[in-house]
Amino acid sequence: MSGNLLGSSAWPHPSVLTSLIQALLGFVDLPRFSLQTILALLPGIVLALLAVGIAFYLLTARRYQSSESVARSYDQWTEDGILEFYWGEHIHLGHYGSPPHQKDFLTAKSDFVHEMVRWGGLDRLPPGTTVLDVGCGIGGSTRILAREYGFAVTGITISPQQVKRARELTPEGLSAQFLVDDAMALSFPDASFDVVWSIEAGPHMPDKAVFARELLRVLKPGGILVVADWNQRDDRTVPLNPWEALVMRQLLDQWSHPAFASIEEFAELLEATGLVDTAVVTADWTEQTLPSWLDSIWQGLVRPEGLVRFGPVGFVKSLREVPTFLLMRLAFGAGLCRFGMFRAIRKAIPSSAGASQDVERRA
Numbered sequence: 001m002s003g004n005l006l007g008s009s010a011w012p013h014p015s016v017l018t019s020l021i022q023a024l025l026g027f028v029d030l031p032r033f034s035l036q037t038i039l040a041l042l043p044g045i046v047l048a049l050l051a052v053g054i055a056f057y058l059l060t061a062r063r064y065q066s067s068e069s070v071a072r073s074y075d076q077w078t079e080d081g082i083l084e085f086y087w088g089e090h091i092h093l094g095h096y097g098s099p100p101h102q103k104d105f106l107t108a109k110s111d112f113v114h115e116m117v118r119w120g121g122l123d124r125l126p127p128g129t130t131v132l133d134v135g136c137g138i139g140g141s142t143r144i145l146a147r148e149y150g151f152a153v154t155g156i157t158i159s160p161q162q163v164k165r166a167r168e169l170t171p172e173g174l175s176a177q178f179l180v181d182d183a184m185a186l187s188f189p190d191a192s193f194d195v196v197w198s199i200e201a202g203p204h205m206p207d208k209a210v211f212a213r214e215l216l217r218v219l220k221p222g223g224i225l226v227v228a229d230w231n232q233r234d235d236r237t238v239p240l241n242p243w244e245a246l247v248m249r250q251l252l253d254q255w256s257h258p259a260f261a262s263i264e265e266f267a268e269l270l271e272a273t274g275l276v277d278t279a280v281v282t283a284d285w286t287e288q289t290l291p292s293w294l295d296s297i298w299q300g301l302v303r304p305e306g307l308v309r310f311g312p313v314g315f316v317k318s319l320r321e322v323p324t325f326l327l328m329r330l331a332f333g334a335g336l337c338r339f340g341m342f343r344a345i346r347k348a349i350p351s352s353a354g355a356s357q358d359v360e361r362r363a
Helices: 014-025 035-059 067-080 082-087 105-120 140-149 160-169 208-217 242-254 263-272 292-302 305-320 322-334 351-362
Strands: 130-134 152-157 176-180 193-199 219-232 281-284 337-345
Touching: 067 082, 067 160, 067 305, 082 292, 082 305, 105 140, 105 193, 105 219, 105 292, 105 337, 130 140, 140 152, 140 176, 140 193, 152 160, 160 176, 193 208, 208 219, 208 263, 219 263, 242 322, 263 281, 263 337, 292 305, 292 322, 305 322, 322 337
Parallel strands: 130 152, 130 193, 152 176, 193 219
Antiparallel strands: 219 337, 281 337
16 A cells, blocks of 8 residues: 555645636736746746745645545545556565666566565465455556466455455455455454555554564464564654754655655564564565655556646646655655565464464354
8 A cells, every 4th residue: 555645635625726826827918018028927936936946836735634635635635546557556665676777667567466475475375365455546456466377365454445446346256355444453353364464554544562572463473574664763862853854744744644764673573572483574665665766656647648748736636646656765865765675474372372262262
């Protein structure tokens, strides 16, 4: 479940945006001015538009309020279809290799799933393996896991509209189902799945310790947890300076994130549950995923048909995300943020403890 939101309750009604755009386009009757006059006015117009744009960007920030506000935001951009048009079925970053090389934007996203499968050791698991995809979005990864690896996959998201769209995109006969559920309080019993899988859902979780415990709670003993997430630098060892804190604040506020954990911190939280067998394995995939941010902007330039399809309102909504993409590229490129990978094995339950739990369940 990628952290990129194109809709929000903070947005004005589309008719208001349309009126604003028409007013701006008709504000200056250019034929009445000479070229010299226009050139003289241009710097002031650019500065004025820049000031308006910055104010609009800051005033329409999608600050995290609750799980309900995240669900509403995802519902809205799923309904308008803008993100799916540009990003396809995968609302997450792509994998461009190491070192990165030029690659089709949508292919890089599919490749990410296969690389994560291999990194997690899931390619060695048999068909029929049960998988929980936490933060499944509209089901792109879920369908790959079911179709190409033969897994029985359950995708969960907090957004009803995402579940609806995921079901629409999933062909009959594929072992993939989609449910509305909250990753902070999963509805499944303990030890329900052979694998728990999650891509870029963690930044939306207000309590990372609870999130860590829920991921491991529903995993069977000996099962595999594999997580990919946006993380920040460990500020316990290198505190953020004022400029970094300002950038991080925008990365949180613009896309409904309560907080980012560091790679080190989230690994510690997983181990602190007492449910991990030996140590959590981590990796940093910042280099492999970094081109995704500028590629996201490039999609808007090379696919102008989106402007026709979604109109002026869609154009403004898409344009509004450009500063956040640039801030993300800056943060990940400068080491303020990192793309973390996590792999853990669920600790086996001692036979005496297992028998005791069985008695309690029967009671």
